Amino acid sequence: MDITDFYDTFFEEAEELLADMERYLLELDVEEPDAEQLNAIFRAAHSIKGGAGTFGFDVLQKTTHLFENLLDHTRRGELALRRDIVDTFLETKDMLHDQLDAYRNGNEPDQEAFERICRTLQQLALEEIGQDLDGGGAPAPTAAMAPEPTPVVEPEAGAATASGHLIVALLGLSDANRQLLVEELGQLGEVRDQSGDAARYEVTLETTASADDIEAVMCFIVEPEQVEVRAAGGESSTTAATDPEPPAADAPAEPASGGPAATAVTRSAPTQKPAAKSKAKGAGESTSIRVSVDKVDQIINLVGELIITQSMLDQTVGELDGVTNGSLVNGMNLLQRNARDLQEAVMSIRMIPMDFVFSRFPRVVRETSSKLGKEIELITEGESTELDKSLTERIIDPLTHLVRNSLDHGIEPPEVREAAGKPRTGKLTLSARHQGGNILIEVIDDGAGLNRDRLLAKARENGLNVADTMSDDEVWQLIFAPGFSTAREVTDVSGRGVGMDVVKRNIQGMGGHVQIMSTPGEGTTIRIVLPLTLAILDGMSIKVGDEVFILPLSAVLESLQPAREDLYAMAGDDVVLKVRDEYLPVVAVHEALDVPGARTELTETIAVIVQGEGRRYALLVDDLVGQQQVVVKNLETNYRKVPGVSAATILGDGSVALILDITGLHRLSRTKKEARRPGRAAHSLEALSDNALETSS
Template identity: 75%
Template sequence: MDITDFFDTFFEEAEELLADMEQHLLELDVEDPDSEQLNAIFRAAHSIKGGAGTFGFTALQKTTHIFENLLDHARKGELALRADLVDTFLEAKDIMHDQLNAYRSEEEPDQETFERICQTLQQIALEEIGKSLEAAEGAPVANAASSSDTKAASSQKASEEEAGGAGDSSAASGDMLKVALLNVGEKDRTLLVEELEQLGDVQSHSGDESRYEIFLQGNTSADDIEAVMCFIIEPEQVEVTAIESEAPALADTPEPAQAPVQAKSQDPAPEKPAEAAPKAEKKPEKKAEKPKSKKAAAESSSIRVSVDKVDQIINLVGELIITQSMLDQTVSDLEDANSSLQNGMSLLQRNARDLQESVMSIRMIPMEFVFSRFPRVVRDTAGKLGKEIELVTEGKSTELDKSLVERITDPLTHLVRNSLDHGIEMPDEREAVGKPRTGKLTLAARHQGGNILIEVKDDGAGMDRERLLAKARENDLNVSDTMSDEDVWQLIFAPGFSTAKEVTDVSGRGVGMDVVKRNIQGMGGRVEIQSKKGEGTNTRIVLPLTLAILDGMSIKVGAEKFILPLSAVLESLQPAKGDMYAMAGDDVVLKVRDEYLPVIAIHEVLDVENAITDPTKSIAVIVQGEGRRYAMLVDELVGQQQVVVKNLEDNYRKVPGISAATILGDGSVSLILDITGLHRLSQAKKESGRPVSQQNPKYFKEAEPS
């Protein structure tokens, strides 16, 4: 068996452990650190170290080993935490993440960075731990302890390097451990024995498939062995126990690394190392409680499945829904369909919908997965800007499709950094206007109909309408003083638009916000902004819950049926001739409650034959896209329905004005319309041919609206 088969599992689990580590570090109170948080950070580093050692990821293994030793001192109270030390720990976590990515890409991590972080962490161990002991025990004792610690660190490092870096400071050299493998096949047993030979001296191994026992002597801890095993077999398939009968013999064995470390933490006097040995021997007894095994057993109730496999199931369920719709249509067309057949179809429809919802829920991920990344972003950005920021998250349990979760992170990061830089004022400025020195940034998520609403709110200075208009005129944008506030706020999404007075590494180059809007629209969503000068800004992102299933409005134009995303439909009405205006520049607008909306005649844009050409006999569907409202002329509203989205680009090619396609209950293909794409296509057709206002002048007023 090739051990590289387990690389992906290690990479995924290490990613999760690093994310947990960062979250705990950010939440850590340096004045009064929570022991549970310190233990969680330590366990994360320990698990990564064990896996890295198994797969030969030397740089990652050594980095986590040094980091783990520091954390061990911190949780024992031998290392006094400070904000700058936590910053260094966060930097170490980032470097470990870079190392992980390098190994994932089958590359070697940057050696210079590796050496620098190792040196930094070792320096902290030699200096800071000595200071903590000095404060606790007095200067004369502390000096001796510091000297002893320096020698111990050197001795320990030499011992670990001699052992290949696989050792653990918590295990005494020469400990005997029994590793029992339960229900493990021959190939896996052979692989595991080979791996254990790298971690110590295998004394003997025997047994059968149901229980195979391996006796290992060396300086590897039970934790390390469990971490190694769990990347190859399930946690419940391995048992690691200390052989107590060997303890008396091992007690006489000198411990070059353990004894001085224990002496340093207890008393620098020469006689103390002898007293430390029994403590080292008893440490494996902790494993008898095996608190982590229960956790691992609980986690084993879940499985890791490739997203491609889930997508395939979703696609098949979509096909099932389409087939069910076809059968339902056929039964409804039968005049003499008996009640049993109709009841059976109703039951099939209900079960198919339940199956669809259950399968779709597999792809749903809580927004906590996204929000957990922002405490670090806020901390680092606020530090660079010299601002005091409090981050509040709401609705972390709100779920969103995995594909959207991955794509929304970058746009949200841009919006958060924009709020921190442009929105929230400096502490002194806030204090001067009667605000708290600490600004408040809120990330919130909640369901709204068939959509998810994500908000980025700050209590900063808000947007300055006049300043935005002035900047827009400098950039030669088409603006006017009569523009609504909503349209003015949307100016920040124009390419190259920035109100920053100077360029920094946070913002000011005029890039980012236009990409944010484009990416969100690419996900079928929209961005709205609410702002009040002096009180703050609220940026709202509205997204569909999933891209696989769409709630749509079925419309008819001529003999063709199209689907409009229901989230974009605001209302529908019958246009009156007095509300239609032919504008200069070959545009036609519809007046709706004192607002003039661009008109898009779908039959003209998509060349649909036998459609209604008189707008007063059509139905105007008011839709919203790219922050603007449009009036789409259609012949008939068929009704609302949930449709399975089929990607048109994968199966055919990109079609202007069309975002995707679906299959209706009668087996026909219906195109899902792209609102903003239709508007652009409409403008292009007007430029290349005769506009609507010239083709049918009798339908519109000649005068332009004032």
């Protein structure tokens, strides 16, 4: 058996264990640490050490060995926690992550960094408990790097001594899989005997490894309930860490520690996740499988092609007589429903909870607030809200910048808050929720809010074209201008004016937009609106001349026939449409995209009211064709970037239709109008008040 076949499984599960470890470390109360959390952190390190040893990742194994021993002293109560000690643990976790990445990429970890973290851990042990982590000796790098056996534990814990024998029982495995595992056990020691059948096959192993190490390694390959390890001649037992049954709460989860571990089995911990499955399902049956993202993407692409084909057939059948071809029409209707159900089921595979994103921010808030000398409480809401995996990965960086910006500029220092009658501890809330076909992600702080006058003054200082008549929404959007910063001094957190414009650009690249709501003295809310997925879109087909375009249905608010008395001419050739006391910029699609043969008389067109980046526009089109689901094709990858267009799709008749970008279309329209008016200053419709509009009419 090629052991490298299991590398990917080890890397993925070790990544999850490290994420769990960081979460538990951040949740620890240093005054009264929870024994359950300490045991969970210890077991995460223990499992990674066991796997790393089996796969020959020596540096990772030796680092986790030292870390595991230090954690063992902590959960025994021999090492009293402080904030700086937890910071050292978090630094060690980061080092383990770097080492894991190095092995994943086929490289050796940084030796200097490895020696440094070893010295740090050894020095911490000497200062706090008066001994090094291997039971004595100097904390020199060479000593730290020397492979030491796992500390001897009591026989009932299933540990082997230098020449100990263990019985490893393999349960419910096929002959082929069983033989592969026996060969793998041979790499952990010497197989002395083996017997049994498919239901229970026992292997006698002479090894220096502990039962815990063997179980940790085996659980990267098979399910925990398929492996039992005991000392030769001892009673058959599975350790509490892999037994999810309630009675196990009476047994110590980690007898080797001698610490309070009884409560550790009452809640899911990192190495307990696989054991949480119901045993009623039978040995070997799992409730989940790991599948490559590439395979999922391939299925999604095939489903997309299926929907295009179904759309083509639907259009063809729609041209037939429904009476004489009733069964065909009914069959097509059934195919349409099944295709939509299939698409929704496949898309749900790529959806992951926002907890994947939010779990990264307790660390960010902890470290940033410490640098700034602020007291900040992080609150997360809607962690179970799901978003497409590709979007969750791309939203992390913009969201991190927004969080750091709120911590630095939004929330005041404790003494300033106290003087203003606020609690010393500020609140930062991250929330996520669904709204129609979108997901709303909000960063909310209870800080000082945005200062309108200060923003306008800074904008003028930077040479931006602003006016006192601008709405609050437009003033708040100034913070996204390139190079814009109100920070009085540059720090390692912010103040360089770099980042917020990139945040906005990245979010727009995901088909989303940013809204800002702020109240002076009360706080600021930054809302990110994103589509749930970029693969398939519910759209509205519109016709302009002989061309068909697609509007994202989530952006369409209503449509109406514009009346002449509701149209107002502005300076130059700008026009606005009055809709229920709101004046909307008019964008003629045929002018923006140079479409010939379109209607030019405004009252003969149809105005589609759409929303983009928090603002509303009136798009003038010739006809509304209908609503349909379309498969999004990246136009930039397959052709080039086109202004006013976000993507493309294939229609039922095989023709290509462009999917319009609302905000980009408005910008394109304004650019073309300005090009027709050389030498004239840019005139901002958005900066005009209602009175000015009515006067100009």
